[in-house]
Amino acid sequence: MRRTSLAVTLGAIVALTATSCGDTTEPASEGDETSAEQESLVLYSGRNEELIQPLIDTFSEETGIEVEVRYGDTAELAAQLLEEGDGSPADVFLAQDAGALGAVAEEGLFDELDAELLDQVPEAYRDAEDQWVGLSGRVRTLIYNTDTVDEADLPASVDELTGSEYTGRVGVAPTNASFQSFVTAHREIEGEEATQTFLDDLAANDPQIREGNGEIVTDVADGVIDMGLVNHYYLYGRAKELGEDPAELNVANHLFSDGDVGSLVNVAGVGVLNSENPAAASLTEFMLSNEGQTYFAEETAEYPMIEGVEGPEGMPSLEELDAPDIDLNQLDDLETSVEMIVESGLVG
Amino acid sequence: MAVPLWLRAAAVIATLVAMLPLFYLIIRLAQFPLPDFLDTVFSARSARLALTSLTLTGTVTALCLILGVGLAFLVTRTQLPGRLILGVAAALPLAIPSYVAAFGWQSMNALINPGTSFEGFFAAAIVITSVTYPYIYLPVVAALVSVDPAQEEAARALGRGPVDTFFSVTVRQTAPAITAGTLLCAIYVIADFGAVSILRVDTFTRAVFTSFSMGFDRLGGVALSSVLLVFTLCLLILEGRVRRTGTRYSTMSGEGRARPARFSMGRFTLPILALAWAPVLIALAVPLSALLVWSLRGVSRPGSLGEIGSALLNSLWAAGLAALATTAIAIPLALWLARRPSRLARLLERTAYLAHSLPGVVIGLSVVMLGIAVLPALYQTMWMLTLAYCALMLPLALGPVLASALSAPPELEEAAQSLGSSPGAGYLRVTLPLMLPGILSGALLVLLTTIKELPATLMLRPTGFDTLATRLWTYTGGESYAAAAPFAAMLVLVAAVPAWMMISRLLKEVR
Numbered sequence: 001m002r003r004t005s006l007a008v009t010l011g012a013i014v015a016l017t018a019t020s021c022g023d024t025t026e027p028a029s030e031g032d033e034t035s036a037e038q039e040s041l042v043l044y045s046g047r048n049e050e051l052i053q054p055l056i057d058t059f060s061e062e063t064g065i066e067v068e069v070r071y072g073d074t075a076e077l078a079a080q081l082l083e084e085g086d087g088s089p090a091d092v093f094l095a096q097d098a099g100a101l102g103a104v105a106e107e108g109l110f111d112e113l114d115a116e117l118l119d120q121v122p123e124a125y126r127d128a129e130d131q132w133v134g135l136s137g138r139v140r141t142l143i144y145n146t147d148t149v150d151e152a153d154l155p156a157s158v159d160e161l162t163g164s165e166y167t168g169r170v171g172v173a174p175t176n177a178s179f180q181s182f183v184t185a186h187r188e189i190e191g192e193e194a195t196q197t198f199l200d201d202l203a204a205n206d207p208q209i210r211e212g213n214g215e216i217v218t219d220v221a222d223g224v225i226d227m228g229l230v231n232h233y234y235l236y237g238r239a240k241e242l243g244e245d246p247a248e249l250n251v252a253n254h255l256f257s258d259g260d261v262g263s264l265v266n267v268a269g270v271g272v273l274n275s276e277n278p279a280a281a282s283l284t285e286f287m288l289s290n291e292g293q294t295y296f297a298e299e300t301a302e303y304p305m306i307e308g309v310e311g312p313e314g315m316p317s318l319e320e321l322d323a324p325d326i327d328l329n330q331l332d333d334l335e336t337s338v339e340m341i342v343e344s345g346l347v348g
Numbered sequence: 349m350a351v352p353l354w355l356r357a358a359a360v361i362a363t364l365v366a367m368l369p370l371f372y373l374i375i376r377l378a379q380f381p382l383p384d385f386l387d388t389v390f391s392a393r394s395a396r397l398a399l400t401s402l403t404l405t406g407t408v409t410a411l412c413l414i415l416g417v418g419l420a421f422l423v424t425r426t427q428l429p430g431r432l433i434l435g436v437a438a439a440l441p442l443a444i445p446s447y448v449a450a451f452g453w454q455s456m457n458a459l460i461n462p463g464t465s466f467e468g469f470f471a472a473a474i475v476i477t478s479v480t481y482p483y484i485y486l487p488v489v490a491a492l493v494s495v496d497p498a499q500e501e502a503a504r505a506l507g508r509g510p511v512d513t514f515f516s517v518t519v520r521q522t523a524p525a526i527t528a529g530t531l532l533c534a535i536y537v538i539a540d541f542g543a544v545s546i547l548r549v550d551t552f553t554r555a556v557f558t559s560f561s562m563g564f565d566r567l568g569g570v571a572l573s574s575v576l577l578v579f580t581l582c583l584l585i586l587e588g589r590v591r592r593t594g595t596r597y598s599t600m601s602g603e604g605r606a607r608p609a610r611f612s613m614g615r616f617t618l619p620i621l622a623l624a625w626a627p628v629l630i631a632l633a634v635p636l637s638a639l640l641v642w643s644l645r646g647v648s649r650p651g652s653l654g655e656i657g658s659a660l661l662n663s664l665w666a667a668g669l670a671a672l673a674t675t676a677i678a679i680p681l682a683l684w685l686a687r688r689p690s691r692l693a694r695l696l697e698r699t700a701y702l703a704h705s706l707p708g709v710v711i712g713l714s715v716v717m718l719g720i721a722v723l724p725a726l727y728q729t730m731w732m733l734t735l736a737y738c739a740l741m742l743p744l745a746l747g748p749v750l751a752s753a754l755s756a757p758p759e760l761e762e763a764a765q766s767l768g769s770s771p772g773a774g775y776l777r778v779t780l781p782l783m784l785p786g787i788l789s790g791a792l793l794v795l796l797t798t799i800k801e802l803p804a805t806l807m808l809r810p811t812g813f814d815t816l817a818t819r820l821w822t823y824t825g826g827e828s829y830a831a832a833a834p835f836a837a838m839l840v841l842v843a844a845v846p847a848w849m850m851i852s853r854l855l856k857e858v859r
Contacts, residue, residue: 103564338563348550
């Protein structure tokens, strides 16, 4: 094993020296050799390897920067980062969810991001104190089975899902971070009391509790449940795995209208833990570049964060979306939301 | 005979490793404000979770006892046709990780009963039982093939019927093996996360994992895991009452032992065959057919044979190291326990079980803390990963190693010593060879369990180090079930080898 890793390291060094000739992305402190050594970084990624690795490979090819990626579950990586504190080997944290970035930022582990870079992203989708930035957006939707449900019967507002016509039909993933962000947004827009009432009524309406969005989508497609609250891109993931056109599937995304909080836009994003490594800034920059943003739109069917890149096919653009008017920075009080979700009985 | 000081020191070090997670819990709990701790731990939700956890543990353990002891008895003490094949097959479900089994049962249910869901308490009880009963089956087979059948014969000669003899003599002789297996099985159920999360049963362990994602509440998760320790402590006390450490069931008679009487099942042969094979076949067939369905359905494909090959090698490398290291630290503890079961030795043995009941994430975090604070140079290297495996797996190795130490007659060490050898040399040259079968079984059990382990592996592996389990996690996380299937199949196949080796060694005695 040690021999293999040695071989890998040697190979990487050879490759690095080969590609980094004439590469002048960052000023080297002392001579070319140290610069070659420094051109590597450690990334903790809470997003799936299948999704992220191709993008990282392109980045490495273009810049000659070697990226060691540690894949894990977003929440568990956040816990690991908090445990590691200042001793963390990580340079960059890529998270599935803004809440996890907020938790790491709260412990003061992130370094401030470059203001110029951040200016490309609307204020609503980045941290007010420049600790992290959104890389891609996802809309909360109500996915439904087109064989068993007529779209005309679906509600205009998420609050209507507590009605008797939806009893036992709605899939919910209350332990999932994106549902929690939705609850926080609900509190911001409708107030604490209305939110608790909504959660209590939802819990009393025989909801179909699932661990994650993916399971809801599978069960909706299998006809086990009629509909469920998920993120919009799961539909595209399923189409890809089945090798079918998203429009041909027996499931479809229903968007709530009139700025209903049910259609909240969440982001997946990134924060830098070690800004002394110049490669960290290069990676963030790359992910917010045209190329990186196009990748997210095309491969994961998410919304780009910068102007001038087309959104995912088959979805309305962010402007047309009629998403609720909310700043993600207001969503940092996750703790109260969690308490309210537990209180409602949605989580056993 | 005195137990040498170095041996005792080695045993203490072994348990210190297993206690790492406990130190971590204490340090982190000390940071947790007491009122918050009380709120988290003594809530209505906690009580509900505790009830579910305990009921599930009780149900699964009872089912496993029936299956494990029943199958072991049928294989070793009857003339059931094809009992050797049954014996091997019955051990194999141990190779199936609970998350693969749960996913498999769910997929097959979706295929057979479309529109229904397979979830909840009873689903979880069935699935977990189907992969956990070998924890009881294996040690009981081991005990049944090694106990002296003379006592059974005496009971029969004195007029007891076969059933009566079984319950009054055989069960009593194998009681240490049964209780040890039951304990492992119960602790496994307490700590299981994979199956309960997929089948949606709200247990304490699931709540610990959920804490990390619900509001990223790390300390809350840690606080909840302290309750798991209390459960396990109760179990250990319970088991301690049943088992008498240091009881020897070995004989010094060098004569070839008589073969135990084997019962003929007569006209019940067919129904018993069906009854015995049904659970084994279901446990194996359901997950394996699901894997087949996955690979036929999706269009995603695994990267290449090379990717599977390197994941396989990494799995074997990591699990091999874990097996070596864990058995090595189990040996001194087992020797000490077997020869001088002092109060301290017993206490150390009990603590070894505590860590095993903690969720893998908590074990992982404890080693992260140690790595960052004390051994930064070793952090995220194989060394730290192996350390975590040792903490997790020590009880698995300790069981068989201790059993073999108990059956190695101390008279031989005394003889060696009276012939002028030092106590240490006596252990090395006389006892250790006698313990070899137990050491091998322990190592194999650690090997196969490590191959299946996921949460601690994810957290502590060297960056970029992919095993079969982490690859499986990657692909199922991306909904690419077709790509995941070959990794799951390979994982089950590789883990089946140690299971098969263990059982076939034992069954040599049966024929």
